[in-house]
Each structure stands twice: as structure tokens, then as C-alpha cells.
Amino acid sequence: MAAICPVCSLEGLPGERFCEECGTPLGATLCASCGAGAVDADGYCGRCGVRQPTGRDHAEIELTAGAVRVAGVSDRGLRHSHNEDAMALTVTAVPAGPYAAVPAGTGDPVAGPAGWQGGRDAFPPPAAGGTPGGAGHAVVGVVCDGVSTSPRPEEASQTAADTAAAVLAERLAAGADAVAATYQAVAAAAGAVAGLADSLFDAPACTLVSAVVDPRHVTVGWVGDSRAYWLSGPGSALLTQDDAGPGHVLTAWLGADAGEVVPHVRSFAPEGPGVVLVCSDGLWNYYPDPLALAQAVPDAAADPLAAARTLVELALQAGGRDNITVLVIPFTGRR
Numbered sequence: 001m002a003a004i005c006p007v008c009s010l011e012g013l014p015g016e017r018f019c020e021e022c023g024t025p026l027g028a029t030l031c032a033s034c035g036a037g038a039v040d041a042d043g044y045c046g047r048c049g050v051r052q053p054t055g056r057d058h059a060e061i062e063l064t065a066g067a068v069r070v071a072g073v074s075d076r077g078l079r080h081s082h083n084e085d086a087m088a089l090t091v092t093a094v095p096a097g098p099y100a101a102v103p104a105g106t107g108d109p110v111a112g113p114a115g116w117q118g119g120r121d122a123f124p125p126p127a128a129g130g131t132p133g134g135a136g137h138a139v140v141g142v143v144c145d146g147v148s149t150s151p152r153p154e155e156a157s158q159t160a161a162d163t164a165a166a167v168l169a170e171r172l173a174a175g176a177d178a179v180a181a182t183y184q185a186v187a188a189a190a191g192a193v194a195g196l197a198d199s200l201f202d203a204p205a206c207t208l209v210s211a212v213v214d215p216r217h218v219t220v221g222w223v224g225d226s227r228a229y230w231l232s233g234p235g236s237a238l239l240t241q242d243d244a245g246p247g248h249v250l251t252a253w254l255g256a257d258a259g260e261v262v263p264h265v266r267s268f269a270p271e272g273p274g275v276v277l278v279c280s281d282g283l284w285n286y287y288p289d290p291l292a293l294a295q296a297v298p299d300a301a302a303d304p305l306a307a308a309r310t311l312v313e314l315a316l317q318a319g320g321r322d323n324i325t326v327l328v329i330p331f332t333g334r335r
């Protein structure tokens with residue numbers, strides 16, 4: 001089969017690898033920006049030099065968890081050339097079983113919605129013969145934001161999100177409680193990101209926030225300033241507390257230069273339906289207020305993908321200065 005040159009439309013001879021007329025590699029992809037240059041192996045246009053969009057520039061996920069849909073949207077934003085955010089969203093079947101208490105001495109008290117129990121003893125000790133966690137589906141959502149001053153931030157965030165989600169899904173399916181699984185998942189993600197570094201001075205880094213929404217509980221874990229919110233009308237609340245100092249400077253992250261990583265883990269048993277929103281600072285820098293977020297997507301439980309798209313669009317309209325990632329996970333209590 002003879003190939004047609006994508007640039008000058010000359011038909012090449014069978015077996016030719018380059019256009020005889022203009023030298024363009026035959027079978028090359030054309031630039032999404034100028035429409036006339038061939039894209040090289042590294043993703044750059046040979047004519048105008050623009051880096052081609054990748055799957056991460058705008059990505060969407062939608063899954064079904066029992067009778068409930070869950071969704072995520074990640075977008076490069078308007079000012080960054082790469083999307084250094086990463087997301088992972090999975091659904092796993094979980095067995096019924098008692099939940100263990102949180103290891104003592106972890107976490108600090110934090111304000112939260114009704115039913116919230118932060119830090120120590122996140123779950124009451126299971127009553128004899130009781131099964132606080134019912135069988136059903138657990139949704140696992142993870143958002144990681146690559147630290148743009150570190151090398152290969154997009155690799156750090158993808159590695160962390162994939163690792164944490166895989167460990168959470170595996171542990172939950174095996175019957176582990178969500179709090180213990182979250183500690184294990186963050187530790188595994190921290191190790192994987194640290195393993196990307198060539199040296200302490202060349203250490204890829206990222207934030208991490210995870211949410212597990214199971215039939216009875218919402219459990220969040222985080223390192224850094226990516227956030228989780230509980231959206232439920234006037235009961236809406238921020239579930240996380242940023243690891244950040246004055247001027248937005250991160251005080252904790254995942255990476256070989258991070259020292260010992262101690263995640264915050266919080267869990268609560270919602271008293272009614274709501275939506276867990278997991279996001280990077282590309283959204284909350286513009287919309288930090290839980291109530292404003294809830295009001296922006298009143299139908300989030302019914303159509304999570306539409307809600308995630310709406311929130312990303314709001315951040316873009318507000319300036320889109322950073323990468324934006326949003327996961328929307330409804331809680332019904334009946335998965």
C-alpha cells in the first residue's frame with residue numbers, strides 16, 4: 001500500500017518511509033495546532049514546535065458502582081503547558097465485616113460534618129458480632145498534584161495516584177477497613193514516588209488525597225494541599241486540612257526529599273446522602289467554600305460527570321491558572 005504524504009498529499013511509492021517531495025515521514029500524525037507539520041516521536045510539531053495534546057490534557061472517567069455513577073475530570077487549564085495532575089477512580093466489591101479502630105496517636109482533631117470522627121478511633125470498636133461495614137461496593141478516588149518545581153512532576157502524580165488506588169482496591173476487596181487501607185496506600189504511593197528519584201536533589205514530588213466511599217463510611221487520607229469536601233446542602237464541609245504554610249507553601253508532600261511521610265486520615269459515617277468531592281488546588285483556589293461548591297452542582301449525585309465538568313469549567317472561567325482535577329463520588333448509604 002502506498003502512503004499519502006500528510007503534508008503535501010503526494011502519493012508515495014510502496015515501501016517509501018519519507019515523502020519524496022517534502023521529506024515528511026509517511027504515516028506521520030499532523031500537528032493539532034498548525035495542521036501542516038508532522039509530529040515527531042517526542043510529541044512536538046516539526047514545523048511550529050507546539051507540543052501536541054496528550055490524553056492527560058483533558059481526561060474524563062465515568063464508572064458505575066452498584067446503582068450509583070461516579071466520575072472524574074482532569075484538565076490542563078489555561079496557563080500550563082502540561083497537566084501535572086493525575087487521577088484514579090476505581091470501584092471494588094467489599095465483603096461485610098467489622099472495622100478496626102484507627103491506630104492511636106494518628107491525626108489531629110478537625111472540624112467536620114455531623115457524624116464526623118477525626119484522627120484517633122475513627123471508627124467505634126465493632127460491637128461483638130456486629131458488622132458496622134455492610135457488604136457492597138466501595139469507590140476509591142485519588143487525586144495527585146505534581147509539584148511543578150520538582151523534576152517530572154507528571155510522572156510523580158501518575159505513579160502516586162495509580163499506586164494508591166491499586167493498594168486501596170486490593171486491601172478493601174480483601175476485607176481491610178478503609179482507614180488501615182488508606183495508611184497502607186499512602187505509604188505505598190510515597191515509596192513509589194520516592195523510587196522515581198535519581199538523587200535527593202532530583203526528586204519528583206506530588207501531593208495526594210484519597211477518598212474511600214463504602215456502604216457506610218467516607219474515609220479520606222491526604223498529604224499536601226489537595227482537598228476533599230463533603231457536599232450536602234447546609235451540612236457541606238471541607239474534610240481535609242491543607243499541609244501548607246503561609247503563601248501556599250507545601251509543608252508535606254510525597255517524594256524522596258519529603259522525609260517521613262505521615263498522612264492525615266479521617267473517617268465518618270454520614271447520617272444522610274451527599275457527595276464526596278476530591279480535587280486539586282486548581283479548583284479550590286477559586287472555589288474554597290464548601291457551600292459555594294455544593295450550590296454550584298446541586299444535581300451532582302444524579303449526574304456526577306456533568307457536575308465534574310461544571311466545576312472544571314468554572315475554574316477555567318475563573319482563570320484556569322493551574323491544572324484542575326475533580327472527582328465526584330455520591331454517597332447513598334445503600335451501595
Ligand SMILES: [Zn+2]
Binds near residue numbers: 006008
Ligand atoms: Zn510531502
Ligand SMILES: [Zn+2]
Binds near residue numbers: 031034037045047048
Ligand atoms: Zn505545528
